[in-house]
Amino acid sequence: MTETTGTWLTQEALDRLQAEYDHLAGEGRAAIAKEIDERRQEGDLKENGGYHAAREEQAKQEARIEQLRHILQNATVGEASTASEVASGCVVTAEVMGREMRFLVGSREVAGGTDIDVFSAQSPLGSALIGKSAGDETSYTAPNGNEIPVKVITVEPFSG
Template sequence: MTETTGTWLTQEAYDRLQAEYDDLVNVGRAAIAKEIDERRQEGDLKENGGYHAARDEQAKMEARIEELRRKLANAHVGEVQFDGTIAAGTVVTASVMGREMRFLVGSREIAEGTDLDVFSAQSPLGAALIGLKAGETTSYQAPNGKEIAVEVISAEPFGG
C-alpha cells in the first residue's frame, strides 16, 4: 500500500465495517423496502410525508452501503509495521502553528471509541507528515492558502 491510497484498517475496524455492510445489505434494504411499500399503500404519494421520509432514508442507506463497499474493497488490513516513520496508522504529537496536537493519521473508522482527532493521509496535514520522524519539521498549505508550520514531537503506532 502506498500511504496515500486505500484505507488502512485494523482487523477490528474492518470486521465492524463488514458487519455494518452485511446488516444494511441483508436486513436494512428489506426493512426499508417494506416501509416504502407500507407508506405507498397509504394513498396519495404527493402528500404522503411518511413515504417521502422512507425514500429519503433509503437514499441515505444506499449511499452508506456504497461508501462501505468502496472502503472495504480498498482496505489494507493489518498491523502497522512501525519504524518511527509516520504512515497511515500512526499517532502523532505535533506542534501545529505553535499549538500542540495529538492525532491519528489514518481513518476515522479505526479511531472509533477513542478521543483522538483523525487526519487522513490524503488531507493536507496528513500528506505533509507522511514519511517524517520525530524532531522533523514541515509545512502545508491550508485551504485558505496560508502556509502552516508543523514540528513532529513524537510518533507511535496506533494501539487501538
Template sequence: MTETTGTWLTQEAYDRLQAEYDELVNVKRAEIVKEIDERRQEGDLKENGGYHAARDEQAKMEARIEELRHKLANAHVGEVEFSGTIDAGTVVTAEVMGREMKFLVGSREIAEGTDLDVFSAQSPLGAALLGRTAGDETSYVAPNGKEITVKVLHAEPFGG
C-alpha cells in the same frame, strides 16, 4: 501503504465495518423496502410525507452501503509496519502553531472508541506529515490560505 491506495484498517475496525455492511444489506434494506411499500399503499404519493421520508432514508442507506463496500474492498487490514516515518496508521504528537496536539493519520473508522483526533493522509496536515519523522519540521497551507508550521515531536504506530 499509503491511504491513496486504500484505507488502512485494524482487524477490529474492518470487522466492525463488515458487520455494519452485512446488517444494512441483509436486514435494513429489506425493512426500508417494506416501509416504502406500506407508505405507498396509503394513497397519493405527492402528499405522502411518510413515503418521501422513507425514500430519503433509503437513499442515505444505499449511499452508506456503497461507501462501506468501497472501503472494505480497498482496505488494507492488519498492523502497521512502523519504520519511524509517518504513514497511515501513525499516531503523531506534533507542535502545530505553538500548540501540542496528538492525533492519528488515517481514517476515522480505526480511531472509533479512542479520544484521538483523526486527519486523513489526504488532508493538508496529513499530506504534509507523510514520510516525516520525529524532529522534522514542515508546513502546510490551511483552507483559509494561511501557512501553518508543524514540528513532529513523536510518532508511533496506532495500537488501538
C-alpha cells in the same frame, strides 16, 4: 507503511465495516423496503410524510452501502505502525502553528467510535508528516496558500 492506494484499515476496522455493509445490504434493505411498502399502503403519496421520510432514509442507506463498498474494495489492511516514524495508523502529537494537536494519521473508519481527530495520509498535513519522527520539523501548504509550520512531538501506534 504509507497509504498510497485505498483506505488504510486495521483488520478490526475492516471486520466492523464488513459487518455494517452485510447488515445494511441484507436485512437493512429488506427493513426499509417493508417500511416504504407499509407507508405506500396508507394512501395518497403526495401528502404522505411517512412515505417520503422512508424514501429519504432509503437514499441515505444506499449512499452508505455504496461508500462502504468502495472502502472495502479499496482497503489496504495492516497493523497499526509500531515504528517511530509517522505512517498510517499512527497517533501523532504535533505543534501546528504554535498549537499542540493530537490526531490519527489514517482513516475515520479506523478511528471508529473514538473522538480523536483524523487526517488522511493524503491530506496536506498527513502527507507532510509521513516518514517524519519525533523532533522533526516540516510544513505544509494550506488550502488558502499559507505555509503552516509543524513540529512532531510524539509518534505512537493507534490502539483504538
